[in-house]
Amino acid sequence: MVTVAAVWDALAEIPDPEIPVISLVELGVVKDVSVKDDAVRIDFTPTFMGCPALESMRRAMESKIAGLGATADINVRLDDSWSTDDITAEGREKLREAGFAPPAPRQAGRLELVHLERGFGFRCPYCGSTSTRLENLFGPTPCRSIRYCDDCRQPFEQFKTI
């Protein structure tokens, strides 16, 4: 008999396909797990909707659950239930160590370009300086922007806040 805790532990071993320093659980995309006999239901939210890693995440979860001797029913939630605020504190620290600046918290109001252009505490993941500026709203994947650090003169990847 598979337990809910065993399922969470197994899912915590799955790395994000694009940023393998962080697990799916640390990314916050697993919203709920329930177990009935040998059937495991996992509620899962996509990060960015055009993310090509979604299918590979789904397959990785199915294969992990099969490894526990159960079958997975993955329910994809297409609603507003995932935010970058759901990335765990451990996950954020791992991102920073790997050179990805973790996302700023969600703002209460409308997100404006002026919030991103200068200041507002966007910190360089290499030297810790907050003298950074926006280079491009878009980056190598949908979830990242490109910023530049005026102190250590390095461009770096900044997680977008969603």
Next chain:
Amino acid sequence: MSDRTDLLLSLADDELVLGWRNSEWTGIAPFLEEDVAFSSIAQNEIGHARALYELAAAELGSTADELAFDREPEDYRSAPLVQLRRLEWARTIARHWLYETADEIRLASLKASDDSELAGLAAKIDREEAYHRMHAEMWIDRLLATEEGRARLDEAVDELWPYALGVLDDGLRPELRARAGARLGRGLPEVEAVPRGVHGAELTELWEEMTSVRRSAPAGSQW
């Protein structure tokens, strides 16, 4: 077909076709940052289309891929604005900004819908669209800052305005006119909207390219 499915397909077709048009800049945009930006925006729009097609497919007993690629060009509900092939920068920016402005108005009304599934999806889409809007607004600032930029933007906006109106239902058009006018500091032409369902040769050409792989291999092929 229910009104809901019809609405979902209109939204999905807009996002798919615009995503395709945006992807035409991949590799040839005026500079690298815009190459990355338009490619990324295209990826997002096609991701939104997929989610919207999935909701429609659940009602129709179909799949997202079948809805995206197995219909005939005349069955697409996309607005003519997104169908135009405009590989010229001022028009690309004008179309991008007009579409994102119209889409924000449309998403706001969907987020307030009683249909919780549609409202939830609209809210998720809107969080990504916020970045598209910021990108478009940045370009409007840049173009309005010089005389030549202003002239080229004005010309492109006036040309595309009847198409932009056609993205929205009648009831939402006055808001688009008010927002666009306020941003540009001028009035927009009093013209008839080019409605949905008007398809020119440009959509057929796009459809032939977009569906060519799908049509060359039977459904269910393994890659």
